[in-house]
Amino acid sequence: MARQLDFFSQPEPSLEEVQRQALLCQRCRLAAGRRHVVFGEGPVPADLMWIGEGPGQTEDELGRPFVGRAGELLTRIIEAAGFRREEVYITNIVMCRPPGNRTPLPDEMEACRPFLEEKLRLVAPKIAVLLGSTAAKAFLGPDTRITQVRGRWHHVGGIAVMPTYHPAALLRDPRKKREVWEDVQKVRDLYRELMG
Numbered sequence: 729m730a731r732q733l734d735f736f737s738q739p740e741p742s743l744e745e746v747q748r749q750a751l752l753c754q755r756c757r758l759a760a761g762r763r764h765v766v767f768g769e770g771p772v773p774a775d776l777m778w779i780g781e782g783p784g785q786t787e788d789e790l791g792r793p794f795v796g797r798a799g800e801l802l803t804r805i806i807e808a809a810g811f812r813r814e815e816v817y818i819t820n821i822v823m824c825r826p827p828g829n830r831t832p833l834p835d836e837m838e839a840c841r842p843f844l845e846e847k848l849r850l851v852a853p854k855i856a857v858l859l860g861s862t863a864a865k866a867f868l869g870p871d872t873r874i875t876q877v878r879g880r881w882h883h884v885g886g887i888a889v890m891p892t893y894h895p896a897a898l899l900r901d902p903r904k905k906r907e908v909w910e911d912v913q914k915v916r917d918l919y920r921e922l923m924g
């Protein structure tokens with residue numbers, strides 16, 4: 729991902745500066761419909777980051793990522809992998825809710841990218857889990873198909889990234905749970921290997 733250094737006033741803005749800019753952001757049409765900018769949450773820095781698509785209705789109302797039904801499932805997945813939700817960083821490719829929960833458009837993902845890049849710099853995860861097709865496309869390219877890339881390690885900008893299915897996809901099709909479980913076991917194993 730090429731960095732867009734000209735966007736912030738300093739080359740390496742602080743978390744507070746990036747958050748301040750995010751709350752004011754009008755870079756795409758999603759700004760018009762939002763109640764809250766859902767920036768992301770968790771410790772900074774953090775070794776493990778989970779990245780979804782964009783806020784749904786509950787997230788838009790509360791200003792926090794993954795707090796609706798898919799979020800409850802994500803919390804259970806994180807815990808099943810041996811982590812506590814509070815010790816990982818959770819965010820999305822776009823920070824504002826797309827109308828009717830549609831998939832974010834490429835220009836909306838692009839507009840939000842400087843924020844994602846700054847979050848990656850500040851959180852500095854060693855491992856990132858990409859939840860679903862939108863996150864996988866943002867990291868691995870627009871033609872990426874989640875069914876083809878999931879379950880394998882990819883390396884992007886010094887981060888080991890593991891694409892897997894989005895928790896909302898598991899709610900629609902519980903048969904995918906087995907594959908997600910296999911994928912997050914790989915995350916747990918690499919984390920243990922790296923952190924000792």
Ligand code: URA
Pocket residue numbers: 780781782783784787792793794795796798799820896
């Ligand atoms: N789905 C996402 O991709 N992100 C959220 O924060 C909630 C649901």
